Amino acid sequence: MENEQDALIRSLIKLLAGDGELELEQVTLTAKELTISLSDLSGFPAITGLVPSPASKPGLVDIGYTPPARSYPGKIREVILGSTRGDGGSRVKSVTIGGASTPPFHLFEGTDPHSPVVAGSVFDIVPPLPGPVKESFGDALLDPCDWAKAWVDRYGADLIDLDLISTDPYLKDTPVKRAVNLVEDLLQAVDVPLIIGGSGNPEKDAKLLPKVAEVCAGERILLSSATMNMWEPVAKAAQEYNHVVLAWSPIDINQAKELNRKLMGYLPPDQIIMDPTSAALGYGLEYSFSVMERIRHAGLMGDRELQCPMASGTANSWGAREAWKRDPELGPREYRGPLWETTGALAFLLAGIDLFIMVHPGGARTIEDIVGWLADGINPPTFPDFIGVGH
Amino acid sequence: MTKKKLGPMNLYPLLPRTNCGECVPKTCMGFAVQLCERGLTLAQCPPLADPKFQIGLEKLEALLAPPVQEVVIGRGEREVRVGGQLVMHRHELRYFNKTAIFTTVDDTMAGEDIASRVKETSSFAYPYIGHTLRLDGITVRSLSNDVDTFQKTVEMVNGLTGMPLVLWSADPVIISAGLETAGEKRPLIYAADESNWEQMAELANHSGCPLAVHADGNVGTIRSLISAISDRGVKNLLIDPGCGFGETLRGTLDNMTMIRTSGISGDDSLMGHPLIGSPVTLWDLRNSLPDESIRWMESCLASMMTIRYADLMIIRDPSMWSTLPLVVLINNLYNDPRKPVSVEPGLRVFGTPDPVNSPVLITSNFALTYFTVLSDIEKLNCYLLVADTEGLSVDSAVAGRKFNAQKVADIINSSGISNKVTHRTLIIPGLAARLKGDIEDAIKWDVMVGPRDSAGIPGYLKEKWEGVDHKPGWSYR
Numbered sequence: 001m002e003n004e005q006d007a008l009i010r011s012l013i014k015l016l017a018g019d020g021e022l023e024l025e026q027v028t029l030t031a032k033e034l035t036i037s038l039s040d041l042s043g044f045p046a047i048t049g050l051v052p053s054p055a056s057k058p059g060l061v062d063i064g065y066t067p068p069a070r071s072y073p074g075k076i077r078e079v080i081l082g083s084t085r086g087d088g089g090s091r092v093k094s095v096t097i098g099g100a101s102t103p104p105f106h107l108f109e110g111t112d113p114h115s116p117v118v119a120g121s122v123f124d125i126v127p128p129l130p131g132p133v134k135e136s137f138g139d140a141l142l143d144p145c146d147w148a149k150a151w152v153d154r155y156g157a158d159l160i161d162l163d164l165i166s167t168d169p170y171l172k173d174t175p176v177k178r179a180v181n182l183v184e185d186l187l188q189a190v191d192v193p194l195i196i197g198g199s200g201n202p203e204k205d206a207k208l209l210p211k212v213a214e215v216c217a218g219e220r221i222l223l224s225s226a227t228m229n230m231w232e233p234v235a236k237a238a239q240e241y242n243h244v245v246l247a248w249s250p251i252d253i254n255q256a257k258e259l260n261r262k263l264m265g266y267l268p269p270d271q272i273i274m275d276p277t278s279a280a281l282g283y284g285l286e287y288s289f290s291v292m293e294r295i296r297h298a299g300l301m302g303d304r305e306l307q308c309p310m311a312s313g314t315a316n317s318w319g320a321r322e323a324w325k326r327d328p329e330l331g332p333r334e335y336r337g338p339l340w341e342t343t344g345a346l347a348f349l350l351a352g353i354d355l356f357i358m359v360h361p362g363g364a365r366t367i368e369d370i371v372g373w374l375a376d377g378i379n380p381p382t383f384p385d386f387i388g389v390g391h
Numbered sequence: 392m393t394k395k396k397l398g399p400m401n402l403y404p405l406l407p408r409t410n411c412g413e414c415v416p417k418t419c420m421g422f423a424v425q426l427c428e429r430g431l432t433l434a435q436c437p438p439l440a441d442p443k444f445q446i447g448l449e450k451l452e453a454l455l456a457p458p459v460q461e462v463v464i465g466r467g468e469r470e471v472r473v474g475g476q477l478v479m480h481r482h483e484l485r486y487f488n489k490t491a492i493f494t495t496v497d498d499t500m501a502g503e504d505i506a507s508r509v510k511e512t513s514s515f516a517y518p519y520i521g522h523t524l525r526l527d528g529i530t531v532r533s534l535s536n537d538v539d540t541f542q543k544t545v546e547m548v549n550g551l552t553g554m555p556l557v558l559w560s561a562d563p564v565i566i567s568a569g570l571e572t573a574g575e576k577r578p579l580i581y582a583a584d585e586s587n588w589e590q591m592a593e594l595a596n597h598s599g600c601p602l603a604v605h606a607d608g609n610v611g612t613i614r615s616l617i618s619a620i621s622d623r624g625v626k627n628l629l630i631d632p633g634c635g636f637g638e639t640l641r642g643t644l645d646n647m648t649m650i651r652t653s654g655i656s657g658d659d660s661l662m663g664h665p666l667i668g669s670p671v672t673l674w675d676l677r678n679s680l681p682d683e684s685i686r687w688m689e690s691c692l693a694s695m696m697t698i699r700y701a702d703l704m705i706i707r708d709p710s711m712w713s714t715l716p717l718v719v720l721i722n723n724l725y726n727d728p729r730k731p732v733s734v735e736p737g738l739r740v741f742g743t744p745d746p747v748n749s750p751v752l753i754t755s756n757f758a759l760t761y762f763t764v765l766s767d768i769e770k771l772n773c774y775l776l777v778a779d780t781e782g783l784s785v786d787s788a789v790a791g792r793k794f795n796a797q798k799v800a801d802i803i804n805s806s807g808i809s810n811k812v813t814h815r816t817l818i819i820p821g822l823a824a825r826l827k828g829d830i831e832d833a834i835k836w837d838v839m840v841g842p843r844d845s846a847g848i849p850g851y852l853k854e855k856w857e858g859v860d861h862k863p864g865w866s867y868r
Contacts, residue, residue: 060585063618065611068652068659107645128843170825200790201825229792250791251783277791281716282519283759283784284732286723290482297480319786319822321763321844322715331712335683343694343716347724350644350698366691370640379638383676385684 067108072300076100076354077270078114079244079309081159082193083220091219092191095158097273097354098309103296104352105374115375116349118356118364119159119195120151121315124174124182125166130324132334133359136390144182145189152190155361155389156368161195161224162186167208168199176204180211187219195246195357197224206233213237222246222311225275228259235266246311248275251287253294257305269308273355278312280320281344289351296352309354317344318359335387338362346370361390399423401454405447407438426455428729429477429484458663459654461488462601462627464528464579464703465555471527473629473702474665479655481728489725491527491703492718493557495671497534498544505544508708509551515709517718520732520758524718530581530671530705531569533560542568549573557581557603557705563590574598579703581605581667582631588616592623600627603667607633608642610649617661629703631667634696636676636688643692644699651700668696669705686713693717697724732758733782738806739765742772749773750856751808752818752841752848753799755780755788767845771852774811778802786822794823796833803834818856820845 078099083089099113122144129141136155140146144162151157164179166172183196196212198205209223210233218241225248226234238245247263249256256276263272276295279288292310299307317323322330323340330336342363345356349367358364366386372378403423410418414435416425425431433439433455439448461475475487494512496505509529517524531548533541545558549572556578558569566580580598582605583591595602602625606612613630620628632646633639653662670692677685690713693704697720706714726732733756753776754764761777768775778798780788788794799817803809815836819827821843831838842851 060588060612060615060619062611063615065614065653067610067649068656105641105644106648107641108649168825170828199825250793251787252791277787279784279787282719282723284757284782284787285720286481286726286728287783289724290480290728293480294482316786316790319784321846322719325844325846329711330715331710335687336712336715339687339690339713339716342691343720346691346694347698347720350695366687370691370695373637373640374644377638377641380636383673383680383684384636384688385680387681387684387687
């Protein structure tokens with residue numbers, strides 16, 4: 001009897017599953033209630049839900065899921081930018097980046113101690129800027145200190161990046177002394193941590209950046225930048241005045257590693273941040289994206305020369321003509337350009353960037369808020385409106 | 392890479408091993424290497440079609456099957472393939488089958504609005520590096536919850552376009568009506584969930600259409616659904632783990648990363664299905680904000696989910712400013728990192744330049760830069776030097792020292808341009824302005840700084856070249 005019932009149930013299951021037939025010959029079912037227990041019939045499809053019974057729950061068997069969490073032997077170093085009064089500087093706060101022990105936002109593998117931050121970008125002379133950026137800052141653009149204050153007061157920037165581009169001998173060749181005076185003014189104008197950059201001209205930067213380091217003694221600024229052509233003067237100055245160096249490399253993991261190795265000969269490793277170059281969306285972004293992913297992975301796998309936090313000059317995305325071109329078919333420039341910069345930043349955020357340098361406040365706010373949602377589980381009370389920022 | 396790392400020696404014994412020469416590599420070993428790197432497919436070995444190799448072919452197919460299934464949606468010219476992924480990171484090999492973008496209409500919209508959204512979607516086109524970027528399909532969503540209304544809408548959309556469709560409703564009766572109308576075009580059924588999965592599985596089986604599995608934020612439920620639905624014989628499945636802003640975004644990205652990691656590793660074949668991102672659901676949460684604010688956030692979420700492995704993206708409308716960044720991002724991430732996006736360095740001659748009056752311009756060999764410049768100057772009489780910037784755009788190459796005085800000197804020498812023109816003036820891109828002095832020192836030519844964007848070249852030449860030192864040797868033909 002036991003076997004017959006078993007066979008009947010098996011036939012029923014096949015039938016209900018849609019690929020069997022059931023023949024009932026010389027069978028009388030006299031039971032008032034036929035209970036089919038499927039718990040001991042593993043190997044058969046779960047089919048209880050097919051029995052039409054509006055009250056019953058669908059027969060989904062919960063088979064669970066084990067997240068594929070791994071652990072990583074390496075850890076990204078923590079780097080502190082800005083020094084408060086208590087630590088010998090004059091900043092109202094310092095900012096710590098780095099410390100990751102898992103790939104970016106792999107929350108199932110662990111959480112990281114510090115969230116990525118955004119620095120607002122200003123220049124010593126107004127470069128050719130896209131319209132939406134000009135609108136966001138208005139007359140404040142005419143004075144780098146006002147521009148920086150607008151970033152901090154109006155748009156809540158965590159850090160300010162000042163690039164002294166006019167010092168370039170092929171641009172205005174502004175003397176080192178005058179450029180440094182502006183840095184001193186900026187220290188007075190804003191009280192957030194600073195990034196101070198040269199023009200990218202190696203000979204001039206070699207003279208400029210040590211002087212910048214000197215007048216910012218005790219402030220723990222980020223000196224931007226050391227390159228394979230010109231790293232020693234910046235490393236020495238950072239060592240002497242206790243600053244951090246931005247190690248810049250041209251989308252090349254081997255060069256990034258080599259430069260870090262050279263710098264580590266002069267500096268404690270927690271005074272180095274790497275900039276592997278951020279190409280614009282549509283203009284080589286994928287090369288930057290992949291180099292960043294590879295650097296971060298190598299660091300987490302234990303390569304000590306690649307365990308520095310990473311920075312991105314995200315403003316490069318404005319180089320794309322799609323970001324600024326006047327073309328009605330491409331839609332309104334006031335949204336298109338900032339979104340172009342933001343999209344680039346989002347790609348780099350998920351590739352492991354710890355510090356963004358951006359030019360449009362709408363993009364900066366978007367990144368800050370999204371980082372808050374992802375890293376800190378912040379929940380906005382209403383649907384956020386980033387379009388309104390900077391307009 | 393997958394844990395079961397595939398090498399040419401796993402494949403070679405299963406090939407004909409005759410070195411018949413009918414494929415590009417000419418030898419079976421060479422073919423095996425290319426198969427492994429996914430440069431060639433089994434169909435490119437004609438002898439394998441012979442029944443005597445049947446068993447070998449089946450084994451090869453099994454070995455080469457990607458850990459993330461490839462699924463076809465739609466039929467005919469515009470059918471779209473999604474999934475088929477082999478790796479987590481593009482630098483490990485490459486991503487296959489670009490993330491497909493579907494826009495959405497619903498059955499409460501006015502007929503003319505539906506028609507215009509379908510038209511905007513199917514005609515979306517943006518020229519990029521020598522080809523055209525397009526959108527992939529239309530989602531028809533039931534909001535009326537009325538069978539006839541939905542069926543009529545599907546009929547209308549189906550009549551307007553040959554693009555693949557997604558049929559969106561949680562009600563199997565409504566989906567069934569949609570399939571009656573458009574089932575033979577192999578639409579994606581969206582979606583099976585905890586409440587309807589058995590009927591949805593049945594519909595997928597009957598119609599042969601792919602089926603999306605959806606459970607907001609719960610991977611365990613998704614896995615259970617896939618297991619149960621697969622057991623019913625449904626093969627082509629996609630996964631939508633849900634989508635939201637704020638705190639929910641954490642879960643969205645995390646779930647996508649987990650699912651793809653499990654799938655690629657080969658340890659959990661239930662997770663080896665293409666992923667769907669559905670940022671269009673943001674429009675359900677909107678308050679009084681203007682459309683542009685929702686578009687901004689929708690585009691940001693779509694980009695993040697694209698990076699976190701989404702193979703199909705459902706957005707609301709193809710508004711150019713918010714869709715273009717996404718389309719370009721997808722194109723960037725899915726190109727083959729083994730092939731640099733570059734053109735051959737060298738000298739290009741446009742029109743019939745004359746040695747005295749025609750200008751010499753220089754640009755980078757990044758394909759996008761080159762094609763952009765090309766479209767702006769192809770009607771001029773001029774010379775264009777393409778420097779070897781290792782596939783970087785001018786601004787990236789200047790920053791990265793890949794466009795420098797030495798590179799310029801190299802191309803001046805190797806191109807023989809000095810024998811073609813009698814003047815010694817080079818026009819460099821505005822984005823390379825700061826190299827002017829260095830280049831002058833290196834090549835002993837005069838260097839003029841051109842416009843920052845090549846669209847300005849004709850105007851620039853008119854103002855700075857013609858009538859200053861030169862006749863209009865550059866002028867429009």
